Amino acid sequence: MAARDPAKTLRNQKISALTEQINALKNEVLDLTEFTSELSLNATYGSKYADYIDIKNEVIDTPEQFVALYFQGFLRALEGLGIFARKGNATYDAYLHVKNHKKVREWLKLFLNRTYLRNYEALSKARPRVEEAEIWIGQKNASYGILVTPRFKNGQWENDKSEIRHFKPKYWTIGHILETGFVIPDENDRIMFKDIDGYLSFFRNTLVRNSGSIHELTIARMYCEFVKNNPEPLDVPLLIPELRYGGKDVKHEHRLDFTVIDSYTLSKVGFELSPWSTHGQIASTKGKTQKEINAEAKANFEKEMKKLKAYFRKLGIPIIVYTDNDLANSEMIFSEIEQYLTPSKIQKKLEFQAMEDFLSFKTPEL
Known part of the structure; x- marks a missing residue:
């Protein structure tokens, strides 16, 4: 029996x-x-x-x-x-x-x-797709690719599809990037890393520092410490900056500050660090009262956040947004991101965020 x-x-x-x-x-x-x-x-x-x-x-x-x-x-x-x-x-x-x-x-x-x-x-049940085995990050003229089984063919990078399922490291982890490195678009060249410290230095000082955001750099430093102190650092998911969701050649409406891809399920979650100075900008304050300025800034911020969330909903990607009050406590933010860097932990915040967005739906004006 x-x-x-x-x-x-x-x-x-x-x-x-x-x-x-x-x-x-x-x-x-x-x-x-x-x-x-x-x-x-x-x-x-x-x-x-x-x-x-x-x-x-x-x-x-x-x-x-x-x-x-x-x-x-x-x-x-x-x-x-x-x-x-x-x-x-x-x-x-x-x-x-x-x-x-x-x-x-x-x-x-x-x-x-x-x-x-x-x-x-x-x-x-995991069902890896070929299109999930290729991601691109960064600005248009400073982008890098992460593939699973990269090979350069006919002037372009592609995956050796027959080998994707046999890839030994866990997908989209520190072990993955040490195995494949970054590919350079349209050139038969790669950036490889000898060890974890080499990758983390490139991640922090090149990929993230280039954004000019002190908040992103703070989170990047915490991530580096998390990886170094982890008992199994090769299995830690990558904290991916500015992932280009449509691929290397597509003009992007939005790029999130950070993305984590679960190495088992391939599901994505994005993190947006959104201070008012970035999304609540006002074209002119001349002749306006402080109350009017605050109202306009708030409206601008809410409009940008609505566009951002709608864009990523179309892609089926949950996002978690951190605003000024949150950004005052970097440790709290990273403690939440850390949950997604440990895939076995239950992801309850996604459920809360989805329900909150759902209940705030408003009917369009006639």
């Missing part, structure tokens, strides 16, 4: 516990939403996860990540409604139930957690 899988047994136990909690809330949620049956309720929310999440390509390793991606997808669907985001539209009505009723939000999170656990094997 085959031995039971203890991990699967634990998941089944969690599924049973979640089912009890869901059933305890069911009648109240039906009353609040005015659905006639549990089947209709589940169809409205539960069956939508395949529409809201790219489950064919997304690798999801925690329930929290699943919930975050669900609400990001739900928000994209709302934004796609345009002027039809009004009562009477099924998607918008479903949104109102979640926004207006804490019990519905509680039920939905439990339901999504159970959905994830029931589909764990399919949702968490």
